[in-house]
Amino acid sequence: MDSSGISALQGAVFVVGVYEGVVPLVARVFDWHPVLAFPLLLPEPFWWIVSVLVIIAAVVLLEVLDQRKPSG
Numbered sequence: 001m002d003s004s005g006i007s008a009l010q011g012a013v014f015v016v017g018v019y020e021g022v023v024p025l026v027a028r029v030f031d032w033h034p035v036l037a038f039p040l041l042l043p044e045p046f047w048w049i050v051s052v053l054v055i056i057a058a059v060v061l062l063e064v065l066d067q068r069k070p071s072g
Contacts, residue, residue, distance in 0.1 A: 006069045010062055017058025024051045 001009075024039045024047060026032070034040070039050040 001068070003070055006065050010065050013058055013061050013065065017055060017062075021051050021055035021058060024048070 019034075020037065020039060023034050024037045027034050027037060027040065028048075039047045039054070041047075042050060
């Protein structure tokens with residue numbers, strides 16, 4: 001995969017990581033109801049576990065993609 005494809009994939013991973021990981025955590029604090037934050041549909045003890053796991057997975061995947069990006 002070329003550099004532009006990896007950059008596009010990194011952008012998608014970042015957006016999903018923020019919207020499915022960070023947004024549910026912030027939404028509960030401020031009592032927001034985002035439409036596509038799927039972890040908020042889970043019962044009480046599981047939604048935050050899923051949100052944290054999404055954040056961790058996004059960070060790991062972004063690092064892996066960054067290492068795969070050709071330099072130069």
